[in-house]
Amino acid sequence: MPIGSNFIRPEIAGLEPYTPILPLDVLATRLGLPIEQLVKLDANENPYGPSPRALAAMAGGHRPMVHIYPDPEHTRLRAALADYTGQPVERILCGAGADELIDLILRLCIAPGDTVIDCPPTFGMYSFDTSVNGGRVATVVRRPDFSLDLEGIERAVAATGAKILFLTAPNNPTGNLLPPADLERLLQLPLLVVVDEAYVEFAGVGQGFGAQVGQYENLAVLRTFSKWAGLAGLRVGYGLLPEWLAAQLWKIKQPYNVSVAAQEAAIASLADREHLLANVARIVAERERLLPLLAELPFLRPIPSAANFILCRVEGRSARELKLALERQGVLLRHYSTPLLRDYVRVSIGTPAQSEALLASLQALAT
Ligand SMILES: *Cc1c(COP(=O)(O)O)cnc(C)c1O
Numbered sequence: 001m002p003i004g005s006n007f008i009r010p011e012i013a014g015l016e017p018y019t020p021i022l023p024l025d026v027l028a029t030r031l032g033l034p035i036e037q038l039v040k041l042d043a044n045e046n047p048y049g050p051s052p053r054a055l056a057a058m059a060g061g062h063r064p065m066v067h068i069y070p071d072p073e074h075t076r077l078r079a080a081l082a083d084y085t086g087q088p089v090e091r092i093l094c095g096a097g098a099d100e101l102i103d104l105i106l107r108l109c110i111a112p113g114d115t116v117i118d119c120p121p122t123f124g125m126y127s128f129d130t131s132v133n134g135g136r137v138a139t140v141v142r143r144p145d146f147s148l149d150l151e152g153i154e155r156a157v158a159a160t161g162a163k164i165l166f167l168t169a170p171n172n173p174t175g176n177l178l179p180p181a182d183l184e185r186l187l188q189l190p191l192l193v194v195v196d197e198a199y200v201e202f203a204g205v206g207q208g209f210g211a212q213v214g215q216y217e218n219l220a221v222l223r224t225f226s227k228w229a230g231l232a233g234l235r236v237g238y239g240l241l242p243e244w245l246a247a248q249l250w251k252i253k254q255p256y257n258v259s260v261a262a263q264e265a266a267i268a269s270l271a272d273r274e275h276l277l278a279n280v281a282r283i284v285a286e287r288e289r290l291l292p293l294l295a296e297l298p299f300l301r302p303i304p305s306a307a308n309f310i311l312c313r314v315e316g317r318s319a320r321e322l323k324l325a326l327e328r329q330g331v332l333l334r335h336y337s338t339p340l341l342r343d344y345v346r347v348s349i350g351t352p353a354q355s356e357a358l359l360a361s362l363q364a365l366a367t
Contacts (some may be wrong), residue, residue: 011112011134013124018128033330039248039357041348042332044172044199044309046230048279048351050265054231057268058261070263072255077263078238080270085210085223086241086276093249093267096257098198098224098237101249103129105164105194105220105239108248110135115162119148121174121194121340126166138162141340146174146303148182157189165189168196170203173334173346175305187216192245194220198237199307201228213240220245227308228280229269236262283308287349294347297362302347309348319343322365329361 005013021043028035062195066121071077074094082089095101102125110116112134118127119140127137140152149169156162165186169178178195187193193216200208200223210221221240226232236258241249258266266352294302294312299322301313314322323335323345334346347358 009134011131015131018048023259031328031330038332039331039350039351039354041354041358042334042346043130044226044227044307045232046283046308047280047349047354048230048282050230051269051272051276052057052266053275054229054274056235057264066260068260070256070258070260072257072259074263077258077267079269081238084270084273085207085240087210089212090243091213091241092238093241093246093253094236094238094258094263095253096235096237096259096262097226098222099125100257101222101237101239102126102166102194102196103132104249104253105133105192105245106130106133108245108252109163115160117153117160117162117165117191119153119165119167121146121171121338122166122168123172123198124291127230129293136160140330146171146176148178148186150182153186154189156294157191159174162191164192164194166194166196168198169209170199170306171313172199172307173309173336173341173344175238175303175307175311176310177203177205177306178209180209183219187219190218191196192218192220194222196222198222198224198227201277202284202308203306204284205306210240214242217242217244223267225269229266229277231262231265231269234259234265236266255355262294280308283349285354286355289352290347290349290355291340293355293359294362297366299366300362309346311344313344315343326358326361326366329364331358331361 025035028038077094078089078092106129110133115136115138116130117140118137119142130137138156140149140156143149151327167178195209197208213219213221224237291302291310294300299314299316302316303311320335323333326333
């Protein structure tokens with residue numbers, strides 16, 4: 001071990017390195033395919049891209065101010081979000097993606113050895129950031145239908161004194177909703193419940209659990225512009241938070257965490273929400289069209305979803321081999337190596353043309 005290793009926090013030194021996703025141009029070169037030919041259905045990105053008004057706002061718009069530091073309080077963006085969510089600006093805090101807010105909440109609450117409850121299969125960042133922050137992850141696996149094991153969570157809280165429970169609604173990658181009665185029951189537990197609503201716009205539930213923030217001391221909701229607003233590359237998300245949590249997070253957030261470009265694009269997106277929500281409706285319609293077509297393939301069992309992706313169980317063949325065979329044809333899906341998801345692939349919903357390319361490749365593999 002090099003001497004420098006002595007300076008590393010032991011909980012970090014013991015972590016497995018994170019496997020990053022390959023940039024599209026690198027992957028295209030590796031596959032020997034032109035980049036325009038790739039059908040990218042692996043990261044739940046928006047196939048219709050951002051609002052033209054967001055692009056114009058970033059290009060200069062009415063405030064060409066990239067030489068000036070961004071507003072650390074995100075004043076205009078929070079006002080626009082108050083209008084969009086119905087929550088007061090005092091309960092809103094923005095981050096460089098919802099991912100930054102997950103990390104900030106953990107940095108705020110978790111001392112080394114404290115416990116966080118994670119309910120896989122779910123989004124990987126909760127357990128990743130818990131480990132980075134020196135916390136312990138208590139895992140309560142979902143039931144076979146991917147609903148939450150409520151008794152298991154209650155037992156884990158009693159046994160560990162956990163401080164935070166992360167839930168995702170709709171869940172990624174399984175696509176199922178969180179029943180309001182389940183959340184209501186879990187909010188009785190003595191811990192902070194963070195509900196990640198990254199996909200709420202696709203779920204047809206209005207403002208979802210975001211509307212209930214403020215009614216409970218221990219409910220926080222996370223949102224993002226990455227999926228519905230097509231701004232994944234800009235990194236902008238927000239929390240709807242009880243006042244006590246917002247006040248403490250303000251103390252530790254980096255002042256300039258959301259760039260000028262990201263703030264302007266997010267504000268313009270909210271002003272152009274009708275256009276963006278029409279794209280969301282097209283994605284939802286495509287999801288409903290694609291589900292029965294995927295079910296026709298003898299080796300796929302697609303699971304109904306309330307988000308912009310469909311998880312499919314792969315039967316009678318290897319899910320990983322299927323993912324790699326599609327990749328060689330330029331169709332990119334998500335596969336997970338974790339034991340709970342080894343037999344699944346996740347298909348992000350693209351345009352109808354992208355679905356046709358996917359179906360053609362799948363049918364070619366069926367014969
Ligand atoms: C995509 C995703 C995020 C990431 O949001 P960013 O704003 O891009 O950081 C957060 N939570 C879930 C469940 C996601 O799927």
